[in-house]
Amino acid sequence: MKNLFSEFKNFRPKRREIPLDNIITSKEKVMQTLIKSYNKLVEQEAKELVWLVSYHSVIRAYASAEKSIKNMEYGVEDIEEFLFEIEDSSKLPYPIMGLSGIYTAALCNHAKEREIVFDLRNRNITLHLLGYRLPEGKKLLVYGDLGDFTGIGLNGGEIWVEGNTGNWTGAGMKRGKMVIKKNVGRRTGEDMVGGEIYVEGKILGIGNIRYGRVYEKGEIVSL
Amino acid sequence: MKNSLKNIYDFISDHLYFYRPDLEISGEKYNSTLLFSLLTAILQGKQLIVGEPGLGKTTSAEYICSVFYQIPLGTIWLSEIAGHPEQTEEKIVGRPNLGLLNKGIESVVWSNFVQLPVKIVDEINRLPETKQSIILDGVDRGNWEYLNEMFINDEYCLFATANYQDLGTFTIIAPMLDRFDVMVESKHPGANISYLIGPFYKKDELLRHERYEKELNKLLNSRLPYKTKMERTEKVCEKFGKYLKKKGLKPVSKEERKAIQDQMEKLELDLDANAYLRTLISELSFCYKYGQKRANEKCEEGCHFTGYLCHSIKNCISNRFPISIRVYAQALAWLLGEKQVNIEHIKTVAPYALSHRLQWKEEFVATHEKEVRVDPLPIYLAKVAVDRVLERYGEQRESIKEALAIGYSVSQGEEIALLEGDHPIYWEIKRDLGEL
Numbered sequence: 173m174k175n176l177f178s179e180f181k182n183f184r185p186k187r188r189e190i191p192l193d194n195i196i197t198s199k200e201k202v203m204q205t206l207i208k209s210y211n212k213l214v215e216q217e218a219k220e221l222v223w224l225v226s227y228h229s230v231i232r233a234y235a236s237a238e239k240s241i242k243n244m245e246y247g248v249e250d251i252e253e254f255l256f257e258i259e260d261s262s263k264l265p266y267p268i269m270g271l272s273g274i275y276t277a278a279l280c281n282h283a284k285e286r287e288i289v290f291d292l293r294n295r296n297i298t299l300h301l302l303g304y305r306l307p308e309g310k311k312l313l314v315y316g317d318l319g320d321f322t323g324i325g326l327n328g329g330e331i332w333v334e335g336n337t338g339n340w341t342g343a344g345m346k347r348g349k350m351v352i353k354k355n356v357g358r359r360t361g362e363d364m365v366g367g368e369i370y371v372e373g374k375i376l377g378i379g380n381i382r383y384g385r386v387y388e389k390g391e392i393v394s395l
Numbered sequence: 396m397k398n399s400l401k402n403i404y405d406f407i408s409d410h411l412y413f414y415r416p417d418l419e420i421s422g423e424k425y426n427s428t429l430l431f432s433l434l435t436a437i438l439q440g441k442q443l444i445v446g447e448p449g450l451g452k453t454t455s456a457e458y459i460c461s462v463f464y465q466i467p468l469g470t471i472w473l474s475e476i477a478g479h480p481e482q483t484e485e486k487i488v489g490r491p492n493l494g495l496l497n498k499g500i501e502s503v504v505w506s507n508f509v510q511l512p513v514k515i516v517d518e519i520n521r522l523p524e525t526k527q528s529i530i531l532d533g534v535d536r537g538n539w540e541y542l543n544e545m546f547i548n549d550e551y552c553l554f555a556t557a558n559y560q561d562l563g564t565f566t567i568i569a570p571m572l573d574r575f576d577v578m579v580e581s582k583h584p585g586a587n588i589s590y591l592i593g594p595f596y597k598k599d600e601l602l603r604h605e606r607y608e609k610e611l612n613k614l615l616n617s618r619l620p621y622k623t624k625m626e627r628t629e630k631v632c633e634k635f636g637k638y639l640k641k642k643g644l645k646p647v648s649k650e651e652r653k654a655i656q657d658q659m660e661k662l663e664l665d666l667d668a669n670a671y672l673r674t675l676i677s678e679l680s681f682c683y684k685y686g687q688k689r690a691n692e693k694c695e696e697g698c699h700f701t702g703y704l705c706h707s708i709k710n711c712i713s714n715r716f717p718i719s720i721r722v723y724a725q726a727l728a729w730l731l732g733e734k735q736v737n738i739e740h741i742k743t744v745a746p747y748a749l750s751h752r753l754q755w756k757e758e759f760v761a762t763h764e765k766e767v768r769v770d771p772l773p774i775y776l777a778k779v780a781v782d783r784v785l786e787r788y789g790e791q792r793e794s795i796k797e798a799l800a801i802g803y804s805v806s807q808g809e810e811i812a813l814l815e816g817d818h819p820i821y822w823e824i825k826r827d828l829g830e831l
Binding site for chain 1: 664669670796797802803806807827
């Protein structure tokens with residue numbers, strides 16, 4: 173008997189393309205670029221897998237991060253996805269939180285979107301240095317806790333944290349506004365030269381403030 | 396040759412059968428009755444034309460037959476059978492030669508209906524169900540039997556007309572319906588075209604020729620052997636063809652008819668047309684529970700295949716359906732000048748090849764009968780069904796073709812897993828390969 177399907181002998185199916193596949197592929201490509209650039213930053217800045225925070229090391233690391241993300245096409249969802257990748261050590265071999273924060277800060281500062289929202293609740297991640305040099309016109313809203321040096325060198329942007337922040341919050345900030353819904357650590361507002369920090373919980377310690385204002389539960393504490 | 400057919404189509408639409416186009420293929424508009432009648436005449440098919448009285452069911456068939464086979468209208472009228480309860484086998488098929496019978500010799504005088512290659516049964520549903528069986532075999536194979544003699548047509552096409560149900564009509568029996576390749580409706584042309592028909596009331600004269608009609612009648616009533624009779628008949632037809640040529644028509648000779656049929660037969664279905672037709676047939680015949688559809692078996696409550704056509708029909712589609720759809724799609728593709736039969740040709744022909752063959756369940760009819768439409772309900776329902784299957788095929792065309800390709804490899808002995816899918820076609824492939 174003739175093969176019932178002989179007309180289909182030479183049929184080769186076309187690769188099925190659905191829009192979602194293209195989106196996923198494009199997102200994966202962006203993520204690979206972000207991870208590659210982050211790993212390069214870690215290799216440059218972290219000697220023997222240690223990165224010490226100092227005035228100069230932060231400036232240098234930020235400059236490197238800015239350079240590596242130049243001309244890169246990404247969006248807020250990609251930054252959020254990157255934060256998930258940081259949590260997964262199998263994909264990122266050296267998740268150093270200080271550098272992660274600096275790198276994320278650079279991504280936020282150069283993102284196309286004006287408002288950036290991160291949900292870090294129930295996440296196994298503590299980001300330091302987030303909000304570094306956040307420029308005017310940008311707003312960063314974080315659900316969950318942030319680590320040390322949150323919003324340092326704030327440059328006119330606005331940071332809302334629906335949680336706690338660590339030590340040196342708002343250190344060296346120039347302009348802008350920070351609102352922390354829970355508690356902040358020691359040296360809050362150290363060397364700040366402008367702007368306002370509103371803390372709705374407790375402040376463990378105030379730093380040496382030059383200019384600018386710090387409020388605790390609505391009361392000014394920076395005088 | 397394509398031009399000859401288009402010339403016939405245009406001539407009839409300009410002079411004889413006035414209509415509104417109701418079909419669009421490859422950007423061109425056609426009238427379904429006229430187009431399918433032309434294809435039926437070329438293919439030697441069988442066509443049922445339904446419609447209200449006086450809307451050109453019989454005349455459209457007569458015109459097509461007359462022009463295409465070069466037979467004067469008067470001869471066609473003489474060979475027609477009219478359906479009525481008193482109709483007899485002797486009037487339809489043949490009768491004993493009474494002169495010879497008196498001498499003790501049994502011989503049959505075949506009717507003109509049997510002898511001519513064009514056969515028209517007017518108002519077939521006025522033939523009682525029992526008498527419809529008289530023409531069943533003849534309609535199917537062109538074999539006519541009377542006494543101990545048999546008459547076989549080597550070339551024939553058949554048109555039957557039917558009015559919608561009234562007091563004088565009977566049901567057309569299912570085996571008879573299944574023997575028709577296609578069913579079309581001869582529609583009202585609309586007020587404006589209808590108004591223009593008035594001045595054309597003598598249009599039949601165009602296809603009449605008294606002398607040739609007499610010659611043909613004499614030949615058909617002669618006792619010449621069939622072959623000789625047909626050869627001489629053909630010669631008279633050719634003369635009538637020349638007469639038609641003077642009227643602006645380019646008739647088609649018997650040799651050309653044969654050549655056209657050969658060319659049509661050679662047109663292959665492309666892969667999509669092939670896979671879509673298999674998909675359609677699978678929905679019209681598949682039953683997971685009982686192996687196939689059967690008119691006397693009901694679908695199980697909560698069947699997994701509720702969304703497919705098998706759940707909306709009562710009966711199983713016959714094997715005549717794929718033959719009808721294939722040859723008509725080939726003819727259509729040929730007429731449109733295509734090199735292959737594509738899915739559009741199949742989609743166009745399918746509702747007309749399906750509408751009379753399907754028995755829909757009440758729920759399906761109730762869902763659609765009140766919808767806005769231009770076609771009679773059976774054709775409309777078939778169009779809905781064909782579109783639905785096309786939609787499903789469109790969603791998984793690559794998978795279905797891949798499943799069929801894998802089916803080929805497995806048949807050749809390769810050990811690869813068959814493609815899994817929800818559609819009945821995947822299950823049918825598994826069954827064919829003994830995996831169910």
